[in-house]
Amino acid sequence: MKRSGLIILSGFFWLTLGLTGRLAASEIRIRPERPVGGQGILVELAASDSEIVRVRHQERLYHAYRASSGGREIFLPLRVGAAGSLPVLVERISADSAVEKTDLALEVSARPAESVKISAGGVRMRRRQPSRAEERDLVLDSLRRCSETRRWKEVFIRPLQGKPGTGFGVTRWRGDYQARHWGVDFIAQKGTPVAAVNSGLVVLAEHGYNIYGNLVVVDHGQGVVSAYFHLDRILKKQGDVVERGETIGTVGSTGWSSGPHLHLALYLQGAPVDPLWFIDFTRTLSGAAPGGAKSP
Ligand SMILES: [Zn+2]
Known part of the structure; x- marks a missing residue:
């Protein structure tokens, strides 16, 4: 498991707001740093083979996919009208159903109307x-x-x-x-x-x-x-x-x-x-x- 590889990488945005439960926000990487409505985000999290990662975002629950690292990743869409603080719930569930989770707040910039x-x-x-x-x-x-x-x-x-x-x-x-x-x-x-x-x-x-x-x-x-x-x-x-x-x-x-x-x-x-x-x-x-x- 390459969990340590996720923890310290300079130049990326690490979300640290509203930590609940045991999942450290520092284990989650979300890019880009300042997304805009109508764009998307990439959510990455370390996980072992037997673990499941779920992300709740804009009223939908997604299962993250297996990354080549063995961790999990998923590209998520942002509605074209999305703006302001957007809640993102990330859960990592072990084979014996133990849940580690955290609530994050994603700051989304408004897309100019055209x-x-x-x-x-x-x-x-x-x-x-x-x-x-x-x-x-x-x-x-x-x-x-x-x-x-x-x-x-x-x-x-x-x-x-x-x-x-x-x-x-x-x-x-x-x-x-x-x-x-x-x-x-x-x-x-x-x-x-x-x-x-x-x-x-x-x-x-x-x-x-x-x-x-x-x-x-x-x-x-x-x-x-x-x-x-x-x-x-x-x-x-x-x-x-x-x-x-x-x-x-x-x-x-x-x-x-x-x-x-x-x-x-x-x-x-x-x-x-x-x-x-x-x-x-x-x-x-x-x-x-x-x-x-x-x-x-
Ligand atoms: Zn067209």
């Missing part, structure tokens, strides 16, 4: 089966996957070099109708290759959805899932294993889209977070995970 108006025209939609509601359920089911095995070792990358367009969390108004933008758009020419942001398993690859168009969803494991919407060509099929940077399709304007672009979504434990933030965040984890997982 909204844009969209003209009513310029959107091609076509009716097909399944219905839009069924499509949404199918896509959300795939985005909410939480498979045990972590399929990635290196940092996440951008799917293409194009300029980011509409950002994550922006409220978009179309007349009286408003919707949040649960991903980031990259503006690029039709046919531009789209790379998998990291290694993973293709869990959905479908053509002709009314909203998402031609789409691919990749499960990276341990509750990290990426999705690529409005593609022109799809070059992978469900069940394919993809490597980081491998081309999975090309930029298009299929589905609910007013021009060629890629919509990239990134989900943590079933909830959307800012994909650009996550890609950058994984760079900060380089070599610092309790498992010693190194990044290039």
